[in-house]
Amino acid sequence: MLNMCILVKPVIDPDSIKWDYQNQQFSYINNTFNAADLQALQWACEYKEKNNANITVILAADPNMVIDQKRLLKYNIDKCLILQQPGLRKQRGETARLLAEELKKYSFDVILCGSVSEDENLGVTPAMVAELLYIPCLTNIFQIDIELERKWKVKRSEERGIVQTYEVQLPILIGVVTSLGRKRYIPRYSRSFQTRKNIEVHELEAPIIESNIRVAKISEPKPNIRYFDIPEDSLSPELRLLKIMGLAQEKKEQSGEKVASKVNNQNIHFISQKLQKWLMEG
Amino acid sequence: MMQTVQRDTFWMISLDYKIAMYALATIAIGVFVYGFYRRFRLWRKGVREKVSWNNVKTNFHFFYQTAIEQKKIKRDRVFGFMHRFTSYGFVILFIGTVLVVIDYDFKIPLLHGNFYLFYELILDVFGVLFLIGLLLAMVVRARKKRTRLRHGMADQAFLLLLFLIGVGGYIIEGIRLSETQISYAVWSPIGYGLAVLFQDNSLFTLESYPVWWLTHTILAFILIAIIPYTKLFHFLTAPINILFQPVKRTGKVGTPYNLEEMTEEQRYESMRIQGVNKITDFTGWQLLSTDACTECGRCDSQCPAHNSGKPLAPRSIVTKIRDHMHEDQEVVSFIHPDELQSCTTCGACVEACPVSINHIDLILSMRRGLIQNLVIEQEAENTLVKMEDQYNVFGKPWSDRENWSKGLNVPVLEKKENNKEKEGA
Numbered sequence: 127m128l129n130m131c132i133l134v135k136p137v138i139d140p141d142s143i144k145w146d147y148q149n150q151q152f153s154y155i156n157n158t159f160n161a162a163d164l165q166a167l168q169w170a171c172e173y174k175e176k177n178n179a180n181i182t183v184i185l186a187a188d189p190n191m192v193i194d195q196k197r198l199l200k201y202n203i204d205k206c207l208i209l210q211q212p213g214l215r216k217q218r219g220e221t222a223r224l225l226a227e228e229l230k231k232y233s234f235d236v237i238l239c240g241s242v243s244e245d246e247n248l249g250v251t252p253a254m255v256a257e258l259l260y261i262p263c264l265t266n267i268f269q270i271d272i273e274l275e276r277k278w279k280v281k282r283s284e285e286r287g288i289v290q291t292y293e294v295q296l297p298i299l300i301g302v303v304t305s306l307g308r309k310r311y312i313p314r315y316s317r318s319f320q321t322r323k324n325i326e327v328h329e330l331e332a333p334i335i336e337s338n339i340r341v342a343k344i345s346e347p348k349p350n351i352r353y354f355d356i357p358e359d360s361l362s363p364e365l366r367l368l369k370i371m372g373l374a375q376e377k378k379e380q381s382g383e384k385v386a387s388k389v390n391n392q393n394i395h396f397i398s399q400k401l402q403k404w405l406m407e408g
Numbered sequence: 409m410m411q412t413v414q415r416d417t418f419w420m421i422s423l424d425y426k427i428a429m430y431a432l433a434t435i436a437i438g439v440f441v442y443g444f445y446r447r448f449r450l451w452r453k454g455v456r457e458k459v460s461w462n463n464v465k466t467n468f469h470f471f472y473q474t475a476i477e478q479k480k481i482k483r484d485r486v487f488g489f490m491h492r493f494t495s496y497g498f499v500i501l502f503i504g505t506v507l508v509v510i511d512y513d514f515k516i517p518l519l520h521g522n523f524y525l526f527y528e529l530i531l532d533v534f535g536v537l538f539l540i541g542l543l544l545a546m547v548v549r550a551r552k553k554r555t556r557l558r559h560g561m562a563d564q565a566f567l568l569l570l571f572l573i574g575v576g577g578y579i580i581e582g583i584r585l586s587e588t589q590i591s592y593a594v595w596s597p598i599g600y601g602l603a604v605l606f607q608d609n610s611l612f613t614l615e616s617y618p619v620w621w622l623t624h625t626i627l628a629f630i631l632i633a634i635i636p637y638t639k640l641f642h643f644l645t646a647p648i649n650i651l652f653q654p655v656k657r658t659g660k661v662g663t664p665y666n667l668e669e670m671t672e673e674q675r676y677e678s679m680r681i682q683g684v685n686k687i688t689d690f691t692g693w694q695l696l697s698t699d700a701c702t703e704c705g706r707c708d709s710q711c712p713a714h715n716s717g718k719p720l721a722p723r724s725i726v727t728k729i730r731d732h733m734h735e736d737q738e739v740v741s742f743i744h745p746d747e748l749q750s751c752t753t754c755g756a757c758v759e760a761c762p763v764s765i766n767h768i769d770l771i772l773s774m775r776r777g778l779i780q781n782l783v784i785e786q787e788a789e790n791t792l793v794k795m796e797d798q799y800n801v802f803g804k805p806w807s808d809r810e811n812w813s814k815g816l817n818v819p820v821l822e823k824k825e826n827n828k829e830k831e832g833a
Contacts, residue, residue: 142798142806154807158797310782311792 128179128275128296130170131232133225133239133255134163134198136187140244157192161309162240166302168310169270170238171202177272180204182232186224188215189329199321200312206325218246222254224330229259234297235276241265241301249301256299264292265301413592414520417512419584425618429625436629443636444644447699450733454692463654470764471651480706480762484554490544494570497538498643501577504531525595532581532598535574542571556705566640569631576624582606583617645700646763653693653764661753661768683776687729687736694770698730700763707757707767713750720750722757722767729770739774740783748775749785 139156146153170181181202186209187193198206211224229237237256242249242265249265256263269281276296283289294300418426473479478495482488504527511519519527546567552559582602585593593600606612612620635641684690707722708714714721725743732742748771757767778784784792794803810820 139797139806144807154805156806308786309793311779311784311789311796312782313779 128173128177128235129233130173130179130181131229131234131237132163132167132170132181132183132203133237133252134167134183134185135160135221135240135243135251136185136191136193137243137245157194159194159197160240160243160245162242162244162302162304162306164240165304165306165309166238166240166300167201167203168312169302169306172307173272174202177275182207182234184225184228185209186211186214186221186228188212190215195322195325196314198325200314201321203321204324206321208325208327209330210327211330219250222251222258225251226255226258228328229255236296237261237299239299239301241267241303252299252301259299261297261299262294263299263301264294267300267302268305270300270302270306412520413522413524414517415508415511415524416584416588417508419588420614420617421621422618425622428622432626432629436633439633440636443633443641447636447641447733450687451692451695451699453688453736454690454695455688457654457691457693459652459654459693464652467651467653471647474650474762474764475647478762480760486544486548487554490541490548493537493541494545495541497534497536497541497574498570500534501531501538501574525592528592528596528599532596535577536598539571539574542567542574546571554705556709558703558705562638566638569627573624573627573631576620576627578602579612580617580621580624583612583614583620586612587614587617639701639703642700642702642763645696646702649693649697649700650764653697653766661772683778683780684739684773685777685781686738687733689739689777690729690770690773694766694773695729695733697763697765698726698733698770701726701730701765702763703727704762706760706762707765710756710760712754712756713752718750719744719746721747722751722771725767725770726765739777740781743774745778745783745785748778749788751775 137158137160138152139158142154142156143152144154145151167181167183170179173179174181182205183198183201183203184207185193189210189212191214193208195206195208207228209224209228211220214220214224237259239252239255241252243251252265253263264280264282266282267280268283271279271281273279273293278294278296278298279291280294280300281289281291421429478488478492481491507518507527510516546564548554549557549559549564549567557563578598579602581596581599583606585596585599585603586606593603602612631640635643687695701723703723705723707726708724711720711722725747728742729739751768751771753768753772755768758765761767790803791801794801798804798806800806800809813820
């Protein structure tokens, strides 16, 4: 029976999050887990169903980060460790070290996780964890075939449709992509009662060593301010409307001449003119 | 000398024949009881579902409409006559036989005087209706006009058996009246008519009477014995099902939970949401309802999924559960998920069913089981995943939820700081 460990990263759903320009903060914050990590977890649960395995999920997060445990309850996991490290939000590079230190306490046959996280898209943590544990690491894996219990065949896709197939010997860290399998619907009520008992929260107190890299500021993307011509009266209503709406002017909005990334008096003038025209049209 | 008006049970029947009858009766009743117990034991293996007195009270009116007035069966005019004649006849003849047992075996004198004359008249009239009904059924089946019916040999054999029992009763009555020449024979008009016909007929004489009597008895006991093993079991299970089944009327989709009554915690931890994975996951009443199936096919004929070529046949769902009840197998081993997923839950089958089987309740219970086992139609599964991730069936980002109101000046009642709480679609 294999001992499997799944590294799951709590993230804020990048699909839903929005920058609230009015209040200058993020809104629609939906706490979830990295999709590729959940795909790895789903794969492990499917493996467990067929071949029996012991599944441990490990998460490392800042205590300020909300972890929606309910989303994990439906998986058939034997243990779930939540490592809460103060200051981790500012020192994200430390995640791998935290995870590696925890992983050293156990002996896992395989460590599965997503290759990259949805929020930062760096893909650093899996490789760093493997390095710190002195085990091989393969990322971007989209297919895992079990040859023997400790001998697997994994596939990764490269550019231009090239597929690389590796024969790997456990232990190993495998980073997967979301196309590892179809995302299945797992009813929450099926296992949640049992799984809740298996969740342990470890509150770490040791401070994180200050790193040279830190998040300086989080801000909104600069908006593209579009300004358009004031329609002339001689134009047909259709063309006037198109001008007002800013349609059919440029195929590529970003490369259009009438796009500015900074607010200046000229832009404000044009926007006010546009609004006035629009109100008159109404 | 004035004749005493009373039933002469075992007229001209020797002790040997009497003993043979009681022996056969014991065997037949034993086989019947075993057959009933065999099914009862299986129903008991199902999940217990409490039937409240309120349910039964509510069912009384429904029972009158369905079992006595037979409104649903009447929709097919010929079959309506057929079934009412047969069922009313059968019930009256059965009550008549029970009264004989009370009168003779329990020594409680009932069948004498005017009551006996009235009894004879009623039994004769209903006996005729019984036979007419059976003839109608046999003709309808022989013509094979109704595509919903399964035209098996057994179906005709059951009808023939009932018909022979009915005719046998009249023959022995005719011989008895012919030989005794009793003055009140006219109270049995059919028997009296036969008695006139049987005069001087060598086939229907006093000597052949015991043979006719024994044949009638044996056929009746065969009927009793086979009831719990065939679809004739609906004689018993259909009224029970209609009267005692917890109320689940057409169009009302039963759920084993009420989300409104559950707390947020319970919704996540709702172990009460049970699906059916194997036979014993059904409730006892659901299992009993499948034994009430007469295989009439009204459900199939009304099912839009069945009629449009989908792999669903509501009758097959019911009969498959009934036929596999003793094995306690996984449901998916005999009912394909496609069958269950083809149901649109329109309720046409439930509306058509004359014995109050709730096909939708059965199908949805099994569908819940499929979902627990992750056997789910792919499109539906994708929808559920989207619902889980973004709380809408399209999988659109949750933050786009209010986009529709942009530019419409719709006032937002929600406080800004509360918008971290995800709203359902």
